[in-house]
Amino acid sequence: xxxxxxxxxxxxxxxxxxxxxxxxxxxxxxxxxxxxxxxxxxxxxxxxxxxxxxxxxxxxxxxxxxxxxxxxxxxxxxxxxxxxxxxxxxxxxxxxxxxxxxxxxxxxxxxxxxxxxxxxxxxxxxxxxxxx
Numbered sequence: 001x002x003x004x005x006x007x008x009x010x011x012x013x014x015x016x017x018x019x020x021x022x023x024x025x026x027x028x029x030x031x032x033x034x035x036x037x038x039x040x041x042x043x044x045x046x047x048x049x050x051x052x053x054x055x056x057x058x059x060x061x062x063x064x065x066x067x068x069x070x071x072x073x074x075x076x077x078x079x080x081x082x083x084x085x086x087x088x089x090x091x092x093x094x095x096x097x098x099x100x101x102x103x104x105x106x107x108x109x110x111x112x113x114x115x116x117x118x119x120x121x122x123x124x125x126x127x128x129x130x131x132x
Contacts, residue, residue: 087124097131
């Protein structure tokens with residue numbers, strides 16, 4: 001009978017302590033999963049967050065009804081170089097030619113411009129257009 005009790009004691013200990021000892025392993029897994037998920041959410045959120053951009057190039061089009069300018073980019077924000085980009089010009093954007101305030105209609109196609117503003121996703125929003 002005493003031998004039987006000695007055999008049952010480790011089994012009872014395993015049944016009682018098993019879930020307690022296994023809990024940290026499960027907790028570590030769920031914490032790791034939560035950290036990976038939080039990183040993915042942050043990465044996707046940062047893709048939507050507005051970031052600054054600046055391009056310098058030749059003004060190839062001005063659409064006053066849509067409020068956009070198109071620039072053949074020579075320099076500026078690295079991933080935009082060598083491309084033709086279209087930016088929406090906000091109503092409150094500063095538009096200057098030779099340090100004189102002008103309207104979007106006063107910009108001349110073919111002139112050199114510097115356009116700066118924000119980019120959210122693939123949309124460029126110009127808050128400043130400087131004609132040279």
